[in-house]
Amino acid sequence: MSDITVRIWRGDENGGEFKEYVVPAQEGEVVLDVVHRVQAGQAPDLAVRWNCKAGKCGSCSAEINGRPRLMCMTRMNSLPEGEPVTITPMKTFPIIRDLVTDVSFNFEKLKEVPALKPKPREKDGTYRMMQQDIERGQEFRKCIECFLCQDVCHVIRDHEENKENYAGPRLFIRYADLEMHPLDTNDRRKLLQEKAGLGMCNITKCCTEVCPEHIHITDNAIIPLKERVVDDRYDPIAWLGRKIFKRSSKTQASA
């Protein structure tokens, strides 16, 4: 088999540049295998974060030929043959070194999400949930927190200043998981619109395109949340209905 040329971004917060490495091609490899071979031979100081090599830990997120992807789930034979493979760190987050970025933004935003506040227990002291009540949330809990959706989201990728008031797609599926929970009594819609920046999302679906778990982030989380916000503040008929029937908006959502 022929050789592979990889161009890897080397640098830190003070700047960096592409460095080119040539390694022999091997059958069945993924990008992370090649990076490991570069690290094991030509660049032992190359910083790369990884863990499971099975697409389940979400550690090896990077941009391969400009597309946010997991290095461990990108097969070399899926990339254009004979061309150099470009590997850069996730653009949206501050660089630490080489391919490693500081993703603490996401964990800080996670702290802003109001936790589940369950309604009172039933008379026998238990909670009961039927399968159909919780199946929507099960899709959201497939998230491996690779933060590729956050990385590709142009709201913060191209506008650093928006980070202050924008949670991002990964957090929106967390909000959706809790908002749709059959036991939850918290109402996060005002928070979503005013502080989490749900209105900033213009549903261009890049988050869904890059999700390695194939979660339908836009269709099943963000758009339903937007519709719930519309229920709460942009729908005069829903508002009138709540006034006439003296229902809280959360009561309506709780069926």
Place this chain on the structure above:
Amino acid sequence: MTRYGVILVTLTDSNPKPVSTPVSLGGARGGPKVKTLRKGAWWLPQLASGVGLALFVAYASWTAIRNGHYYVGIMPSHYYVGSGRDYLSPFYSPCLTNSCVNTSNHVFNWWKLSPAFLILIFPGGFRATCYYYRKAYYRSFWFSPPACAVTEPHKKYSGETKFPLILNNIHRYFWYFAVVFAGILTYDAVLAFRFSGGIGVGLGTLIFVVNAVLIWLYTLSCHACRHLCGGHTNTFSKAPVRYWFWKKISVINPHHMLFAWLSLVWIGFTDFYVYLVAMGTIHDPKFF
């Protein structure tokens, strides 16, 4: 590292109020400062969508302005070349003004422009605020972003939080109208079975039926429809009817983009077919 004031909330408050806690965000980013490192024709889908939408807008404008040849009448007083059919262009349905050739309605007799403009506000508004078309025109015309992981050209970005884009939140109201219009186009499809000699099926009949089916598929696969019919519910086990609707709509919702394009192209084709028959350019074949 830049230091921002960021909002935290209390965890168990039933109406969470923001409280301020400072956290560190920002910092120098890695990678080259280029627009994108993506290879291949990443611009092609956006270009195709943009051209498709622009062509349709141009066609719809022309057909609305032309204000004629939108009806093939079944009555002798409405006879055009190739008549004996009851085909009304979907761009002019329902006929609401005196100028409309197949009606004596006086409700909108003050309207002096083409009646199509009265009609197109509603399906036009439905499509303009549709979640799929928003994605399409934000990418194709606003370049916000031009494609995934391609830097957008704007210095500032506020999304759908300000006028006019905040108006996209009224999508569900256009959906209510869209259901009415889907019903009207279904009625038109039924009328397309009428011929001067009785009931029959012509090529135009089939075109009208397909048009109605595609409009219904597009309307019912809408995200707002999915929410209103059941998605707003948290406890599906206590709302079996809403759950049934939600499940059914969830089957077709992932194909909303497909139905959006098919229905868009077909409604234009339907209008053009009526135009050609009304002009006498082609003869509408009757199968039986």
